[in-house]
Amino acid sequence: MVPLVLYVLLASTMFVIGLYGLLTQRNGIKLMMCVEILLNSAIINLVAFSAYLPNVNGQVFALFAIALAAAEAGVGFAIMIALYRLYGTIELDNINALRW
Amino acid sequence: MERLLGIEPPERAQYIRIITQELSRIQSHLLGTAEFLTLIASAVYSPFLYMIIDREDVLTCIESVTGARINHSFVRFGGVRNDLPDGFKDMTLDTLKMVREKTKDYKELFLSDSIYRRRMEGIGVLSPAEAKRLGVSGPPLRASDTPYDMRREDPYLLYKDLDFDVITRKEGDSKARVEVRLDEIIESCYIIEQCLDQIPSGPIMAEGIPKKIKPEPGEAYYRVEDHRGEMGFFVASDGTDKPVKVKARGPVYAYFQALPPLLEGVYIADVVAIAGSMDACTSEVDR
Amino acid sequence: MELLSAITEFAAREPKIYGLIIGLVAAAILASVINVVAMLLVWLERKVMGDLQARYGPNRVGGRWGVLQLGADAIKLFTKEDIIPRGADKSVYVWAPIVAVATTMLIAGALPFGAVIIDGREVPLVVANMDISALYVEAVLSLMAIGAFMAGYSSNNKYSMLGAFRGVARMIAYEVPMGVCVISVAVMAHSLNLVEIVNAQQNIWFAVAQPLGFVIFGIALITDLGRMPFDQTEAEEEIIAGYNTEYSGIRFGLLYFQEYIVMLLGSILLVLLFLGGWKGPVIPVISFISPMIWFFMKLLIVLVALIWIRVSLPRFRIDQVTDLGWKILLPLSLVNFVWAVAVGLYFA
């Protein structure tokens, strides 16, 4: 078996990539994609640890996380489309109604 | 032209003209409905091919009289070119029987097909007033609850002697337009059967038609009921053997005129249902 | 025999390497078999369609039955010019047919293609006998919309785009009732393994045990296959040819072929889930392959039924299709689920 540390490294690298995107991108949809990358890296950790410990608790958590991620994506994209209808753009710099 | 010359063709010729006209009405309606079915279903939809097969039989009947299948230049001034061939009556009666039964089957099929009805009912409703305003005639107009048929309005040939109904539908939607066409096939079968019963023997050309036709100066306008609606011919003569002006008014131009208001704001899938049910022959628009 | 024992010993010693080799070989065999059968299927469809419509169908190439028509078609498609339209999204355009075919072939790995009887024991012919193969097939079926979407998006054509969107909307609408039907079957069979599901139909087919589920699954399957009366994604008369409007040459060939592969695999899935797979009375003389014979007979019946449906129904409108999926099939599939659970508990 490949050492567990490689999985953790992979997940953390993926997390960093997602975080980088989250901090630099200004497009709402792109932000949602980066959030999905973050969630996936977390789930990789869960599944990897559950495979190296002899139990399936991690997999159960992973399933919960996937279901939550799907719900989050549904709500998030609904908000993005609503914003687009309202402002005609999804560049978040231009959507500043809540900053005042 | 005959109106201009003042010739009345003999009775037998008139009956032959009616028979060929109704036969080609049957084939046109069969083809129109079949093509429409390929639009609403697809090119592999079976009834489309069955209708084409039926149409072949009808075309054989036409061919046996005129020698051509669709564009028969068969009518002559003062009569027709050929007499009916031997055995025409039996062959035509057999074909008509088959066509009538098949057409009833098709009607039943469409009535019982819920997908078909969902696609067609209430789609592209053309109100009677709107249809008249846009100059639509023929089956689409009759589907909009208007019994307007040149064979009844302005009886030409011997249609006044024949017994037939003008088919109408109340709804004015796509389904009604197709149904009118199918019903007219059955009605045409009935008309042809009457003609075959009543047809007298006699000459097929009127007497005393000159080789070179020089009508009196004047104008004539003659309306017939085409397969697709009212077809008008206008001829103006200045007394020489060449006309000053000939104008044919086809029914299809008005169909296309009626499409834009009908197509506003419908689904793309409904476009084919509406435009197809009009049975508009694009090449006929520009006469 | 020595070779066989050597292989068995190797398999015991190095299960992973053995599995890898076997997997590669099986995948290669599977891919070629599926391609050949799908080609025959195209021929079968034309021939049956011709018979149903009182015409001949292919009758020139390859003798009276036109068997080689397909070879001729394939040569024609592969030698035609491969056009990439201006303004197209080139990389996506190139990858779309490959993604479409690849996602389709993924299904094949988990499907049992019949069984043979060796030493009085049924051995199913399946490449990957997973515990959750039914769920896997269901998941991969939903991937097919991605390939169609890529093709439609990248063609830079309004009608392609419309076709792609229709495909995606339809896929979402029908994936849910289809999944619920698969789950109902799994509840009755106490397993998500397709082989176990077939074994559970030894006495009674699930098409009989839950007729509602059979009908819903059949409709959803035809929709997923994109065949009449649900071929809105490529309705020639409405949106030209949907997502494969702009394709030509070998890429169009791939997209076209993918439809038939998926038709074959979908029919196999239907046979496995509801029609008892390869179960049937053992035929005495050729008992070795009698399950195969039953399997192929059922498969042939399903395929001919699909072709029959195709030539005899008009096309739905797209909004009617999604309405049917969400408003009728989804509640009915839930009813069927409750029925499956109740019957399963009663006989358990």
Next chain:
Amino acid sequence: MIDLAQFYDIRFLMDLGAFSILAVLILGFSILTVWSSNMVHAALYLLGAFASVAMLYVSLNASFVGVVQVLVYIGAVGVLILFAVMLTRRTLVEEESHG
């Protein structure tokens, strides 16, 4: 940590090879997702990343999680993303690029 003697074992090398291929795929698709300026391309790269992660799960003997990943992430979330991307564009098709 990593035992160097393992590197001479073909089974370990196979595992490592499979893992590295998947890791490269996942990281590559993630980076492309973040860097791609075309939104539809970004969404498709993200789908690729999801699919690679699903393969990783299967390689970890968690095939159920893998199948759920395909079903939920690619089948539902991915299609949702594609819809969102297409619905937040100015036009459905880039009109000006027609030849």
